Amino acid sequence: MTIESGGIRTTVTRRRELTPDIAEFTLVAADGGALPAFTPGAHITVQTPSDAVRRYSLVGTGEEPDAYVIAVKREPESRGGSRSMHEQVQEGTELLIEPPENDFPLKDVPKYLLIAGGIGITPIYSMAQKLAEDGKAFSIIYCTRSPEQTAYREELQKAFPGKVKLHHDKGDPAKAYDFWDNFAEPQTMHVYCCGPKPLMEEIKAVSGHWPEGRVNFEDFKPVEVVRADDHEFKVELARSGQTVTVPADKSILEALRENGFKTPSSCESGTCGTCKTRLLAGEPDHRDMVLMDEEKADTIMICVSRAKSGDLVLDL
Known part of the structure; x- marks a missing residue:
């Protein structure tokens, strides 16, 4: 795809390596103009250097932003998007994007549980920033393989002391976090979850008895594009x-x-x-x-x- 009408030309002003396979990019409007505001949980659609179009969650509260911040994980089985972002995007690179959209909005409730797995921390971090600004009660459970693969680890612990629980499973399914205690009894709080498919499936399984609408998910990969038995x-x-x-x-x-x-x-x-x-x-x-x-x-x-x-x- 090429993004046509309504696209915003941006320039990368900063690239930061968050982990060995996650890079953060800061984008500003190429013409120096204002960027559209957004709400926590929003994403932008980016035309990557490979021409593949990908959606990336925005970090930040989104009120009168002077820049957009996204974090991109280099996927081992990249189909061009994340690989080209990691290999070809540097400070000064221009990227065409679409205005922010939000399919994962926060609801106004008294209490929240935010759950992230891996790169799924990006919308969760944004939500936590907004909830902290508004004085809302919330906690975060953040699951990764290791401390070294935990994006924003130090920033989260510093910004939200006592609210962040980190869990590292070293890639061993047997050491995955046990969420049952968080979901055994339905609660009035709302849950927001973003992460890889196994995490999503686990949360859906343990929350099946909760009232509809209390547990919310963001998943950019609902369809398996290529399968092992596909043919030419x-x-x-x-x-x-x-x-x-x-x-x-x-x-x-x-x-x-x-x-x-x-x-x-x-x-x-x-x-x-x-x-x-x-x-x-x-x-x-x-x-x-x-x-x-x-x-x-x-x-x-x-x-x-x-x-x-x-x-x-x-x-x-």
């Missing part, structure tokens, strides 16, 4: 007559992008609907979370979905 296939572009091969380890969108086709996209995780494309022929393997059943016969989300067997013909 071809897509024919009906309008141009060209054919593009989609490797087993890439999405249709990525294959098109690498072959010079600029098609609209945004989330690149099957949740927003921007890359919806008319399907003219072929048997699709739908992996998105957007399409209605009646749309699936002739529509496909090319950021995540594939061919179930044979090849596909797209109206492109």
Whole structure:
């Protein structure tokens, strides 16, 4: 994708290494103008140097910001976004972004439990800053592999003394934090959780008996784009007559992008609907979370979905 209308050109004024695999970037408006305000839990969409578009949570309370701060983890199986941010973005780099959006807003309640795993600390840190400013009661449980892999560790402990519980499992599932004591009895407090899939699943499991709406999640990876048993296939572009091969380890969108086709996209995780494309022929393997059943016969989300067997013909 390329971010078109409504994009904000920003310049990176600071890069800071938080851990061996997490870098923090500070962005200001390239033209020196004001940046839109945001609320805790918000994210911005960034066009990375690889042209892959990714969403990153904002750190800070967001009131009249003179800069945006994001933290990016270099993913071992990076599909281009995080790798290009780590390898190509330095102070002075220009990045095109979309204005902040918030799918993970704080509700106004008396008490909060904030749970973070790994890079999921970014929206949680933002929420904690706001709650501390407002004098609200809250506590944080922050799970990582080791102290060295704990972004903002010292800042959190200094800013919120007595409110932060750190837990390091050394990558051993048997040493994962036991959340049952926090959820055994439903409470009036609200819970906000952001982190990797195993953490999310654990919190959902132990909070199933809580009233609806009390436990809130932020997850930028709801869809597994590539799976171990995926196979190569071809897509024919009906309008141009060209054919593009989609490797087993890439999405249709990525294959098109690498072959010079600029098609609209945004989330690149099957949740927003921007890359919806008319399907003219072929048997699709739908992996998105957007399409209605009646749309699936002739529509496909090319950021995540594939061919179930044979090849596909797209109206492109």
